[in-house]
Amino acid sequence: MNSKLLTRLILPTLIQGTSIAASVSYSVETNIGPSGTLFSDAGNRDNWTGSDIGNWRAQSQSGLIYLRNHNGGDDIITRTNDSNFSFTIGPAVTSFSILIDARIDTFWEAGINASGGGPQLLIGGDFNDSNNFFINFNGTRYNSDAGLANVGTNGGNIATLRLDYDVINGTADLVYDPSGANQVLVNDAALNITATQIQNMDQLYARAGNQFAGAGNWTITTVPEPSSAALLGLGGLGLLLRRRK
Template sequence: MNTVIITSLAIALTSVANASVIAVNFSGRSDNGNPGATPDQLLTQSGASAGIAAGVNGTTTFTDVIASYNGVGGAGPQTILGTDGSSLDLTYTSVGTWSKSASSSRVAAAENASGDLTDGHIEGNNPTGISVTLDNINYTGTYDLYVYLGDDAGGRSASISLGGDTRSYTSQIFDGTFVDASAGGGIAGDYMLFSGLTGTSQTFQLGGVDNANRSGLLGFELVGTVPEPSSTAMLGLTGLGFILRRRR
């Protein structure tokens, strides 16, 4: 009986520690001007990123969105499925895409650490060349949005806006370690975190200060906030301790 009680409570406590994740990787699939795969397809872990933990949360399941090359690209709405039954509808626009080759400034450590996530991006210039809308988000509580930033050159000045929150940053070439640029103020980094979001819809835009400083969007993650253990589970754990102590 003790084993059953302990197991049940362990499951109850463990269940609140697992956050739902919806993750998207924008894959230009083009290199030095050569067109890539058919535009605007959805491929779940189709490339080298399959099974490789990517991003700051170690997520291993990204949905690859193959974007159009050269000129105005975009697609949507497309339903993106996450873990634990989570989902959203994705719509985006951009001025183009790019994909880095093995001969570019991306180092081998970056490939090993992130799979496809840092290998390609959609891009935009001043002021809002990239717009991403997430609709029908089915999280019931708060959630965090991680936006992964990058391009094929680094050192470019750009900004990202979500609602009334606008932050500037400087792009950098991913070297195997993700650097947080959430503080804004033009600091260099690979991702921005918008935490404690609510609601069924979010829209964010990225843009460079000019065409030479165009921005690049690698992908994003929506992560459901892990709730505190329920009062029922905590009371059960307290009661279990009392029962076991009395049986000694």
């Protein structure tokens, strides 16, 4: 294709400020191992640390490998960014989402937090046997009242939930079964997370009330401000044009 024509086709889209989302995913099955993998061996933990860490393990339920607190206690573990897996929520992000697949039989929470001790941003369910899902930001839970926290979206008490955070407006939604029912459980919760708090979040977080609930997959998706996306696109366009000369 002629380089001038290519510019006419691509440049208007970039100038209009189309944002380009970026996603990273962490899978317990991929990063930890198959069902039964115990954390009692430090080599099996993939950088997870925390309460009663030696008794955690990977467990299979209805096709999902999830983090299970095999000792049955209410414990928290976290995983700091490293070369094997990392995520970043940068200063130019206008929105981001955290999608989590989890076994939801009893109380659990999972999401992200800061290694420096800052607040956590979590999805969870069945706190105090409420049978409801919730968003937890810095210890405050924003609850749904749908009574779905023991109902799996694909059988076997497995559910997918997505937290969508609007950085500009400081509000969050919680969506149940986003690829199916797509039911909004919490709408426009006013979290008002500061830019510093967002940027400091650099750990995955998992909490399980007992061995029958826990997260299996995290997918973190960020959307940059349109001007940043356009600049990235223009850089790519420049490289492409140089190759065609």
